[in-house]
Amino acid sequence: MALKMEKSKELFEEAKKYLVGGVNSPVRYFKPYPFFVEKAKDCYLFDVDGNKYIDYCLAYGPMVLGHANEKIIEAVKEQLELGTAYGCPTEKEIILAKEVVKRVPCAEIVRFVNSGTEATMSAIRLARGVTGRKKIIKFDGAYHGAHDYVLVKSGSGALTHGHPNSPGIPEETTKNTILIPFNDEGAVKKAINENKDEIACIIVEPVMGNVGCILPKEGYLKFLREITEENDILLIFDEVITGFRLAKGGAQEYFGVVPDIATLGKILGGGFPIGAIVGKKEIMEQFSPLGPIYQAGTFNGNPISITAGIATLKQLDDKFYRETSRTAKILADTLRELADKYNIKAKVYNIASMFQIYFNENEVLNYEIAKQSDVEKYMKYFWGLLERGVFVPPSQFECCFTSIKHDDEVVDKTIKAIEDVFRGL
Numbered sequence: 083m084a085l086k087m088e089k090s091k092e093l094f095e096e097a098k099k100y101l102v103g104g105v106n107s108p109v110r111y112f113k114p115y116p117f118f119v120e121k122a123k124d125c126y127l128f129d130v131d132g133n134k135y136i137d138y139c140l141a142y143g144p145m146v147l148g149h150a151n152e153k154i155i156e157a158v159k160e161q162l163e164l165g166t167a168y169g170c171p172t173e174k175e176i177i178l179a180k181e182v183v184k185r186v187p188c189a190e191i192v193r194f195v196n197s198g199t200e201a202t203m204s205a206i207r208l209a210r211g212v213t214g215r216k217k218i219i220k221f222d223g224a225y226h227g228a229h230d231y232v233l234v235k236s237g238s239g240a241l242t243h244g245h246p247n248s249p250g251i252p253e254e255t256t257k258n259t260i261l262i263p264f265n266d267e268g269a270v271k272k273a274i275n276e277n278k279d280e281i282a283c284i285i286v287e288p289v290m291g292n293v294g295c296i297l298p299k300e301g302y303l304k305f306l307r308e309i310t311e312e313n314d315i316l317l318i319f320d321e322v323i324t325g326f327r328l329a330k331g332g333a334q335e336y337f338g339v340v341p342d343i344a345t346l347g348k349i350l351g352g353g354f355p356i357g358a359i360v361g362k363k364e365i366m367e368q369f370s371p372l373g374p375i376y377q378a379g380t381f382n383g384n385p386i387s388i389t390a391g392i393a394t395l396k397q398l399d400d401k402f403y404r405e406t407s408r409t410a411k412i413l414a415d416t417l418r419e420l421a422d423k424y425n426i427k428a429k430v431y432n433i434a435s436m437f438q439i440y441f442n443e444n445e446v447l448n449y450e451i452a453k454q455s456d457v458e459k460y461m462k463y464f465w466g467l468l469e470r471g472v473f474v475p476p477s478q479f480e481c482c483f484t485s486i487k488h489d490d491e492v493v494d495k496t497i498k499a500i501e502d503v504f505r506g507l
């Protein structure tokens with residue numbers, strides 16, 4: 083069943099002349115060439131060759147209300163007429179910050195930025211500045227954005243394209259980044275004991291969404307909270323994926339573990355660029371202009387992203403969480419059942435509206451195990467679904483998401499496509 087992709091192929095050849103790899107983010111690149119999108123609506127993407135895809139990538143997370151959500155568009159259209167960047171504070175920033183503080187347990191005060199990368203970069207600087215310590219702990223395979231402190235053994239596109247350790251970062255920078263496996267309490271204890279009083283923070287994705295979908299072991303996040311408190315280490319939850327997704331208050335609400343600082347993004351911007359650092363007042367107020375730790379940005383808190391964020395959070399009601407979790411669970415359970423039915427060695431993980439299949443016979447508890455997955459088989463699965471009108475992320479090391487627009491009819495169509503693909507896998 084070959085997919086009609088002539089126009090995408092043509093655009094890709096043209097794109098490669100002017101854009102590195104023909105894309106503006108490596109995760110969007112896959113061989114022989116990606117499809118180019120013409121438009122999107124609800125849970126669908128429409129490409130330039132007239133193909134329609136049920137979208138489980140959701141632009142790598144933000145589009146949980148579906149594409150071209152009417153209320154977001156209406157609110158942003160109104161704001162556009164009022165201006166898009168003022169270089170001055172606005173009331174809307176207070177409104178969104180209040181909504182974030184209301185939802186996110188660790189959030190006493192907020193700083194908006196424009197991406198998750200900026201958020202984690204600023205959060206780590208804050209932790210180092212507040213503690214006066216240099217070292218940080220991150221986990222093998224975690225992805226916290228594309229900045230120097232964290233592009234070591236990182237996931238997402240860095241892992242997919244084979245460069246988890248990016249060249250171009252001075253050893254002087256990365257020597258302060260301690261890497262340990264996720265879900266391994268002994269490794270945390272050892273790293274802390276070997277670097278006594280030198281560690282500023284532990285930064286963790288509470289659910290690792292950048293090596294697929296790796297769940298924390300029972301009690302593991304609570305353990306991280308306790309051991310960081312005991313050692314005056316700040317705990318940072320990178321909730322760029324999990325924030326507002328696992329629950330209204332993200333992973334910290336879902337697991338009942340409250341970090342000192344959290345970083346947010348994706349969903350918070352409703353499809354527009356955004357990031358945020360949130361945390362305890364006494365820590366956050368070390369940021370300029372109150373404190374000495376500099377953090378700034380031309381479009382920080384810009385009225386467009388803020389307006390979209392307000393319109394988004396208003397729609398994340400109980401029905402949203404119930405429904406997106408329900409459909410993701412159906413898909414995850416069905417993937418498991420069909421893998422068994424067709425004797426396919428696979429593990430499937432799901433939490434709230436996140437899920438992913440690993441073509442791997444072992445329980446995927448960390449990056450090392452995830453890396454042993456059969457990525458060739460995953461890409462066969464990817465192409466098989468794409469040819470049947472279902473778009474999952476083109477990488478074993480990304481995560482699938484449901485939106486409120488993935489209803490039972492859409493789920494049924496997806497299941498039929500999955501079974502069809504599994505027959506020939």
Ligand SMILES: Cc1ncc(COP(=O)(O)O)c(CN[C@@H](CN)CCC(=O)O)c1O
Pocket residue numbers: 107108109110142196197198199200202225226227228238239287291292320321322323347348357480
């Ligand atoms: C947990 C976590 N923390 C930080 C980031 C960086 O956020 P951005 O700078 O891409 O807004 C991300 C970004 N996620 C990837 C995909 N998993 C973004 C996709 C891309 O790079 O194009 C993240 O997942």
